[in-house]
Amino acid sequence: MTDSSFSTRIPTAQQSIKIDKGSAHEIGGLVDIEINGKQFQVPFGTYILDACKQFDFHIPTLCYHDDLCIAGVCRVCVVEVEGMRTLQSACTYPITNSIKIKTTSEKVRKSRRHIIDLLLSDHYGECYSCVRNNNCELQSLAKEHGVDFYRFGHVQNPHYEVDNSSYSVVRDMNKCVLCRRCVRTCIDLQEVGCLEALNRGYETKITTFMDKPLAEVICINCGQCINRCPTGALRANDPSDAIWDAIDNPKKHVVIQTAPSPRAAIGEEFGLAPGRSLTRELNTALRMIGFDRVFDTNFTADLTIMEEGTELLLRLKSALVDKDPNVKLPQFTSCSPGWVKFIEHFYPDYLDYLSTAKSPQQMFGAVLKTFYAQETGVDPADIVTVAVMPCSAKKFECNRPEMNDSGFKDVDYGLTTRELAQMIKEAGINLPDLPKTGFDEPFGEASGAGLIFGATGGVMEAALRTAYELVTGREVPFENLNITPCRGMDGVKEASIKLENVKPEWSFLEGIDLKFMIAHGTANAKIVMDRLVAGELNDVHFIEIMGCPGGCIGGGGQPIPTSSEIRAARAKAIYDEDAGLPLRKSHENQHVNYLYQKFLTEGPCSHLSHKLLHTHYTKRGSYIA
Amino acid sequence: MPILNKPIIFDRNNFGNGFEKGIKGRPIDIVLEIRESGLKGRGGAGFPTGTKWMLAATAVSPKKYVICNADEGEPGTFKDRLLLTEYTDELLQGMILCGYAIGAKEGYIYLRGEYEYMLSHINGVINKFHEEGKLGKGIFGKNFDFDISVRLGSGAYVCGEESALIESLEGHRGEPRNRPPYPVNTGYMGYPTVVNNVETLVSVPIIINKGAEWFRNIGTEKSRGTKLLSISGDVERPGIYEVPFGTKIIDMLEMVRAKDTKAVQIGGASGICIPEEELHRNLSFEDVPTGGSIIVFNKSRDMLKILKNFMEFFTEESCGQCTPCRVGNKKLLDGVNMIEQGKCSVKYLRELIDLGRTMQVSSKCGLGQSSPNPFITIMTHFGDEILAEHY
Structure with a gap:
């Protein structure tokens, strides 16, 4: 049930029997079952829920989520198994003998209805004033089961104060239905574990360490809990009011950068099936809303490749030529703010392994309030920079105190895909219907290498396209530049690429097998880091880590719901878009080269680029600040 | 507090050398004897103990565990308190016999937090067993090692539920697990685990000594043996009693000299309330099951309160x-x-x-x-x- 690409540390109270498909056949082969009077066969160990899905019997669920280990706590999915005194939760019950299941008997319907009534009785708030209105699993359940009154009453007053402390995640526990998806997400998918159930019985609540505000506990801001919350109990910290104010203020020059992942997913907010990028329609919409300029984050993704790639080559040179014992390899990517905070907390002694390059979002902010201000003559104090990101951690990142290298706050607001979709709807625009328009100068169109940053493995692929060619003078030896070992949803990927017949200036790399690894979701990051700590990764050169499962396309700011299929569809949209672009390599981006000619004249990893485009990290450990 | 009426199976003479006899025989014979006796779990749910042990004995696993559920938390029950203090030797014997029967090397007593005062006593008996060669390596000269340790609960009622008990024992929040799988298949630390009530385990050396046949002759067809009852409330002689299964509620009330009875709560807070007109019903798994808590209410009581x-x-x-x-x-x-x-x-x-x-x-x-x-x-x-x- 749990996506096999994620390691799981499952709280056993919420774990059910685990039988993989292979051994199922060895143990008992197929089992005859009956569902609502019809005969079927399923492999031994199949869960009732999966069997019913397979044969198109709808069973409502709430605490169940495809990405997570099984909980069996909401009891909405109960079914009748003939011969058993009690109803069984379909999500937890493995079929190990021939059973007869009823999914819609009176007993089942009545119980489900009662359970939904109980959940509603304890759920504060009104649907019309909720961020999840029309996209709430509790609301859908209520509708599906014909709830037209509060059978067991309804909470009249809030119990809890809304926790707005975090830049990224807002917790409104009044709306919590205690499905514990957030708890499981935080520990299973992300190995952070900052959320846990506290108290017993009716007093049970989901809370943080010592009940502290989220900003004061070890949260990496990834927002994966938001993506899996069935209700409005968890949401991102929405800056759109301030952005509207800036747009409405004629003095302000409001510019926006859009990252590839929101573009690949925002259509879902407008009813499209996952997997269609609306990059150019979005440009049109943003101009209609009133943004003064629309830029492509891929521009600074290309810039990141130049900076981070150069940094890697410099580290390799220091290690191989200068034999510097202090140089840290493998070099880790630093684009994902969730991952960065994860390593700051959990592996604070290994921060020197992180690339010092800022993320594309932050590079763009710094470039906008310096170079762009110079070029256009706009006072940087009047420039408001907005970044549309698939990510809730980007909100924290742009508020880091060190992200003021332009002399101003480099990026003023991080806006999630969901929040931008809301702004577009508020402006009365139906995004998919819009004509397509391009990005604004002076940053123009970026490369496909920058684009694929959105999917896990994308940064690595982009870096290899450039680094290999820089070193050997030839294109990477993969058909259509598609470096397939970097792709796919395996939790941890490892591969290497041989550097042969290198250019004379890179002779120290001749014959080297450039080893790289890719991981996504911080549970997988932990696997990689533990191997690094154990000294098993001494021969690896470069490691890409993304904080969220699937990479940015699965980020905590993306449309809800999420699942491995949805993430795969978004990734495909990004790879397809890349394949169709004329420009596929970061170093061929003429606008980036122009920036180096005109502004960062000393080239990548030079004095000025270090000041504006690189950063430093904080040894947090178990401390927050 | 002793058993107030004349004990039936819990008479000390009945223990004999059941312990030694069991360990000197074959493990499977213990399982078969217990199964034959018809002993059912005394915690209240009444799962056949022999079946549970057979499942654990036949499970193939590098480790197995025996857990004594001494988290006596049902309101109105206090009979395990007696067994834990007065029948400690016999309890340990029962656990060791279970360990020998199913192939476990370790046992835990999950002791109710409020019973902390018994800790030194129980540990004392465990130490004595070690000195006497009844715990540790090569018990009775056999190739059989077994050890027992006591773990304290922290006051959660739900930890009397066996899978929540195991969660608590593992150091987690005490919450019941999804079933299946059952503890006998996937229990403590994921290994096959037998969880039995104190009373069930104390019965074991008696059954091994006196034989399954003797035990089967007491009680009813589906409820063999006797039940320890903790009787409280509006009665003249509250306390612990041992009655054969099948005893009528009204007879039990007479035994404890209850007067003016309006209702009897059988099985504690989670049990059922029997009104006056149903007092002819009997205590057994087939009629009114109980884990042992009996609370009697007379006519002056407000049922709503x-x-x-x-x-x-x-x-x-x-x-x-x-x-x-x-x-x-x-x-x-x-x-x-x-x-x-x-x-x-x-x-x-x-x-x-x-x-x-x-x-x-x-x-x-x-x-x-x-x-x-x-x-x-x-x-x-x-x-x-x-x-x-x-x-």
Whole structure:
């Protein structure tokens, strides 16, 4: 049930029997079952829920989520198994003998209805004033089961104060239905574990360490809990009011950068099936809303490749030529703010392994309030920079105190895909219907290498396209530049690429097998880091880590719901878009080269680029600040 | 406190050399003897002990565990307290026999937090067993090692539920697991684990000594042997009694000299309330099952107050994991309060009884499945009286 690409540390109270498909056949082969009077066969160990899905019997669920280990706590999915005194939760019950299941008997319907009534009785708030209105699993359940009154009453007053402390995640526990998806997400998918159930019985609540505000506990801001919350109990910290104010203020020059992942997913907010990028329609919409300029984050993704790639080559040179014992390899990517905070907390002694390059979002902010201000003559104090990101951690990142290298706050607001979709709807625009328009100068169109940053493995692929060619003078030896070992949803990927017949200036790399690894979701990051700590990764050169499962396309700011299929569809949209672009390599981006000619004249990893485009990290450990 | 009537199977003479006899024989013979005896779990659920042991004995696993559930938490029960202090040797013997029978090397006594005062006593007996070669390596010269240690609970009622007990033992929040898999397959640390009540385990050396046949002759067809009862409430002689299964409730009341009885709560807070007209029913798994808690109420008692007390207990002691139990118990308690204030319509009361039935079938564990029992039975039998008084 749990996506096999994620390691799981499952709280056993919420774990059910685990039988993989292979051994199922060895143990008992197929089992005859009956569902609502019809005969079927399923492999031994199949869960009732999966069997019913397979044969198109709808069973409502709430605490169940495809990405997570099984909980069996909401009891909405109960079914009748003939011969058993009690109803069984379909999500937890493995079929190990021939059973007869009823999914819609009176007993089942009545119980489900009662359970939904109980959940509603304890759920504060009104649907019309909720961020999840029309996209709430509790609301859908209520509708599906014909709830037209509060059978067991309804909470009249809030119990809890809304926790707005975090830049990224807002917790409104009044709306919590205690499905514990957030708890499981935080520990299973992300190995952070900052959320846990506290108290017993009716007093049970989901809370943080010592009940502290989220900003004061070890949260990496990834927002994966938001993506899996069935209700409005968890949401991102929405800056759109301030952005509207800036747009409405004629003095302000409001510019926006859009990252590839929101573009690949925002259509879902407008009813499209996952997997269609609306990059150019979005440009049109943003101009209609009133943004003064629309830029492509891929521009600074290309810039990141130049900076981070150069940094890697410099580290390799220091290690191989200068034999510097202090140089840290493998070099880790630093684009994902969730991952960065994860390593700051959990592996604070290994921060020197992180690339010092800022993320594309932050590079763009710094470039906008310096170079762009110079070029256009706009006072940087009047420039408001907005970044549309698939990510809730980007909100924290742009508020880091060190992200003021332009002399101003480099990026003023991080806006999630969901929040931008809301702004577009508020402006009365139906995004998919819009004509397509391009990005604004002076940053123009970026490369496909920058684009694929959105999917896990994308940064690595982009870096290899450039680094290999820089070193050997030839294109990477993969058909259509598609470096397939970097792709796919395996939790941890490892591969290497041989550097042969290198250019004379890179002779120290001749014959080297450039080893790289890719991981996504911080549970997988932990696997990689533990191997690094154990000294098993001494021969690896470069490691890409993304904080969220699937990479940015699965980020905590993306449309809800999420699942491995949805993430795969978004990734495909990004790879397809890349394949169709004329420009596929970061170093061929003429606008980036122009920036180096005109502004960062000393080239990548030079004095000025270090000041504006690189950063430093904080040894947090178990401390927050 | 001793057993107040003449003990039947728990007579000390019945233990004989059952322990030694068992260990010197073959493990499978112990399992077969227990199965033959028809012994069922004394914690209340009544799962056949022999079947449980057979499942554990046949499981192939590098490790297995025996756990004694000494988290005696059901309101109104105190019979394990007696066994833990007065029959400690026999309890350890039962655990060792179980370990030998199923192939376990380690046992734990999960002791109710409030019983901490017994800790030094129990550990003393464990040490004595070590000195006597009854625990440790090569017990009775056999190739059989076994050790027992005591773990303290922290006061959660739900930890008496075996899978929540295991969670607690593993150091987690005490919450019941999904079943299947059952502990006998996937228990403590994921290994096959037998969890038995104190009383069940103390019965084991007796059965091995006296034989399954002897044991089968006591009690009823589906409930062999006897039951220890903790009797409290409006009776002249409260205390611990041993009665054969099948004993009529009315006879039991006579034994403890109850007068003017209005109702008997059998099985503690999670049990059922038996009104006067049903006192001819008997204590057995086939009629009125009980883990041993008997609370007697005479005619002066206000049944609504009793119910309120029970519902407050469950609202607090639900682990909070599943919806029916977490919110359901609160709604039943709210209902009781509404009745008290004369604000509960008959229609809503019916709805609440219906909710109770939903909780019985849809809760995750035995706690939520049985917590509506007092509400349903008290409202069924005393609803008219209660409504008459409060409207």
